[in-house]
Amino acid sequence: MHTAIIMDGNGRWASRRLLNREAGHRAGAQAVDRIVRAAAAAGISTLTLYAFSSDNWHRPAREVQALLGLLRRHLLLQSDRCLAESIRVSVIGRRERLDAALIGAIDDCERTTSAGERMHLRIAIDYSSRRSLIEAGALTGPRAEPGEFLAALARIDHSPPSPEVDLLIRTGGEKRLSDFLLWECAYAELVFVDCLWPDFDNTEFTRALEEFGRRERRFGRVSPDVSGGLAGRGRLGADRPVAVGR
Numbered sequence: 372m373h374t375a376i377i378m379d380g381n382g383r384w385a386s387r388r389l390l391n392r393e394a395g396h397r398a399g400a401q402a403v404d405r406i407v408r409a410a411a412a413a414g415i416s417t418l419t420l421y422a423f424s425s426d427n428w429h430r431p432a433r434e435v436q437a438l439l440g441l442l443r444r445h446l447l448l449q450s451d452r453c454l455a456e457s458i459r460v461s462v463i464g465r466r467e468r469l470d471a472a473l474i475g476a477i478d479d480c481e482r483t484t485s486a487g488e489r490m491h492l493r494i495a496i497d498y499s500s501r502r503s504l505i506e507a508g509a510l511t512g513p514r515a516e517p518g519e520f521l522a523a524l525a526r527i528d529h530s531p532p533s534p535e536v537d538l539l540i541r542t543g544g545e546k547r548l549s550d551f552l553l554w555e556c557a558y559a560e561l562v563f564v565d566c567l568w569p570d571f572d573n574t575e576f577t578r579a580l581e582e583f584g585r586r587e588r589r590f591g592r593v594s595p596d597v598s599g600g601l602a603g604r605g606r607l608g609a610d611r612p613v614a615v616g617r
């Protein structure tokens with residue numbers, strides 16, 4: 372079960388409280404701690420969080436610095452906790468535009484937690500799905516087998532190969548993918564919630580998982596009621612059909 376989350380709404384959460392946007396991101400980081408624990412407890416095997424897109428560089432410099440500083444502190448603080456809870460952390464996205472202190476925190480956290488088996492937590496920083504796809508395509512060439520292409524994509528993203536996304540949640544009320552995991556979400560169930568990210572709690576998360584459980588996943592096939600076959604409900608732990616179209 373791979374869940375991915377677009378954590379939107381920190382800015383609006385802050386402005387409703389007459390706070391600056393940075394305060395919204397700090398509250399968002401607390402929600403991250405909460406949901407990482409809830410996801411591990413729910414048996415999710417991979418959780419990918421969209422923390423900083425490549426387009427976020429176009430935000431005001433002060434907000435960019437605050438966000439990247441927050442990410443560095445988060446990685447430093449969470450490293451031991453993730454180790455204790457057997458959570459493996461990887462950061463996906465470009466590294467070369469990040470400052471040395473953040474790259475150091477990423478390397479430390481990835482190294483410290485590399486043996487974690489309970490859940491794989493992937494944090495997307497300076498991430499653009501379109502760029503990763505273009506680079507993986509350039510690396511493998513037009514005749515690549517899907518497996519080869521996926522291995523290249525993982526290498527570009529600095530992540531061990533990960534399963535495709537089963538459930539994509541976006542908070543904050545907008546309904547778009549914003550250049551996040553475009554390949555990996557090919558058959559993901561999309562759940563959009565109005566709740567702003569800092570308010571996203573265990574109840575909201577459980578509700579999203581329940582909504583996923585009600586979806587019928589057909590992977591381009593017909594309903595199992597008709598075929599007696601392979602498609603299935605999106606419940607946690609459901610047997611998944613092998614990926615088709617490959």
Ligand code: FPP
Nearest residue numbers: 378379380381382383396399400403422445
């Ligand atoms: C989008 O909300 C959110 C972001 C661009 C940053 C997400 C970052 C965090 C949740 C905090 C740090 C993350 C980790 C992993 C510790 P927005 O600012 O666009 O909100 P708005 O749409 O209300 O303006």
